[in-house]
Amino acid sequence: MATTSGGDGVGLSPHAGALGAFAEALDAAHTGDVALVRALAEVGRSALRVAHVGGVRGMASDMELRSVAAEAAGLAGRSDRRLQHDIDHAMTIVDDYPAAFAAWETRRITRDHVEVIVKAGMVVPAEVRPAFEEAAIAVCERDIAVRVREPLRALAERMHPREFTDRHRDAAASRCVRVLPGADGMSDLIATLPTVIVAGMLDRLTQMGQSVKDARAAGVDAAAAGAGAGAAFGHGAGAAFGDAAATKRPEEPDARTMDQLRADALADLVLGGAPVVDPTYGTDAPGPLGAIRARVQVVVTANTLTGTDHGPAEAVGTGLIDADTARELAGQTTSWDRLFIDPITRTPVETDTYRPTASMRRLLQARDQHCRFPGCRRAAIRCEIDHTIDYALGGHTHIYNLAHLCQRHHSMKQFTNWNVRQLGGGVLEWTSPGGRIYREDTPFPAVCFTPGIPSTAPPGAHPEPPPHAPPASQPPF
Template sequence: MTIVDDYPAAFTAWENRRITRDHVEVIVKAGTVVPAEVRPAFEEAAIEICKRDIAVRVKEPLRALAERMHPRDFTQRHRDAAAGRCVRVLPGADGMSDLIATLPTVIAAGMLDRLTQMGQSVKDARAAGAAGTGEPGAATAGADPAGAAFGEAAAASSGQPEEPDTRTMDQLRADALADLVLAGAPAVDPTYGTDAPGPLGAIRARVQVVVTADTLTGTDHGPAGAVGTGLVDADTARELAGQTASWDRLFIDPITRTPVEIDTYRPTASMRRLLQARDQHCRFPGCRRAAIRCEIDHTIDHALGGHTHIYNLAHLCQRHHSMKQFTDWKVRQLGGGVLEWTSPGGRIYREDVPIPAVCFTPEPDPPPGARTGHPFDEPPPF
């Protein structure tokens, strides 16, 4: 319909065998940037170009023709288009996704060229290593630019023989791109030398992965889920699980299959700040070791079902933390941060929330008729 309605002259030329179907497709693709009011003139000029050469060779001339015939200046249109630059992920099949970056052409071409040079350097090092060892396909240690991201670091340091590097150029480019984005630092870092949290190179990528306990333990090999992206294979999910420092435990309704509660072993940063402000010191009766030198303890052990919530957490110094865990001292929370300790002999001690030494206190109301010094409190005429 696009050919018939928008490019009738090209359709007629195709009918008369002056151009081929491939020519028509090239004309339509190149004409996408041309406004409707200049499309007939572009069409006639494009047909004349197509009559002189095959479709493969007229792509660039037609693209240049379309840019020249556009009523707006190319530089102005590029500035508008560059404002729409973006990066997006399109989930694919088998745990793969397409990372698409819409960038100015010169930047995209430069990125591809640099990735190609990196891949070629790895291939050259691979060939040099093979020549030095007499083994086909061997790679030199440290020649893999994507070892950190894909777990392909050289095994020579561990005393084991290296696996031959048989990656293609496309694979090398993809691995290098992943390493550069995940572990590199931008050439221009506006946060350097300011009061910002730190250089952009210190920022680490975060991916939220949801995995079942059966997949995690190897009972089955079902995929995990990367939240907001797609599926992750079981091997990668287990590898990530072995590197993470914190876990969020999801409780799923068995009927609706929706999360009903979430729990984590390690308190969040906001929880730690609130607990430090609330507790101020070790919460064992009589101990005044500063909270910043104490450990956050689950009053009901996390392994026994205790949740990581404010009402189940309190600061204890290392000594009293161990005493709670390995002796007959017992503690329970009464709410509002109040702790009730029970000694091995059965004596009960109540540990209230410490009152901050510095806080805002309201001024007492002045006695009737007293002057406060404010000009409007004076009788007229003030």
């Protein structure tokens, strides 16, 4: 251990200057973090105070929080959903765990300790929380955050007045599935389910993978064993993997690892399987749910599609996909539309009815790709088409008076003081209640895959072509 001596500096660590600067930076970061959490909590309280004027509750509170979170997100240059989560979390720390917040502010514990306390305390009811908080702070003062997680979890379980069985019944109501986009054309599919279900799923996938390995060792083709990834993709649902059994030649050996086999089997089961019992049909016989096929909106350039280059395509709302997968999809599906847009004139497409035509919907999906609120990336196929100027107020069903908005931001436009106008060319300009202006541009791809829409034309009639499609004699690209 380095030691220090008298005031002449002899014996000081050669890193003293760097460590001193680091300590000063830690002090500044601590002060800033505390101030930021307090400020975020106050933003949330301000929204609630405004929404509760006159005794208003419910939807008004949520809309006011959405609105103020959106404006704060503009200041921070972040997603408004993430900013609202940070506001909620800050209010939880400051209002629900005041002792832990005070201990952090006075540096008795760290921010990491606070996060561990809040996470462990999620299972503790409000009436027990103060006692849990004081006991948790005492534990945190004795060790670093990573070492107190399990002790605090055990402490919360001991202090909870309800039986574990009753709490699990409530927790099961929060089961969900979500996607986290990753790098290199990959994403994480996360399912939050009861532990026994998850354990059973993993066991079944492992057994399937082991069966394929056993069949492989016995000289049986893995695809014939029924666990080759891509079987469901033949139904127009998904993508192709470079090492998947569906894309390998019969003479090529199946060298997939157990992890790959489990992942491929899971993909097949989700994309091509059916529920054991279909509640829409009432029995365990094949029903409507088993007939549903996955739908993915893919945006790809003409050059990538034809093989001129190998740039990535985009699975809208999820992430990038490789060129081989995009071309594989184009070759397998029978329900894709080629959209050709004049890059110079951007000729308007309009209808006199309230609802846009099928061709307009396809065009808007290609143009918008996602929700058009600044920072939101909810896929267009999961959004609603909004009239920027309300149809009831004279707004036309015109390609430049329409834009995709997710339910969250569609409601916020309708019920708060956020305003939007279209500047032309698909560019939207949003004005916050505080007067700040945000411009939302969007690229206009040349080619887009969209879900097939059954024709409603009578027999013998020619179906409506996509807008700006080239004449039949003109080459497609």
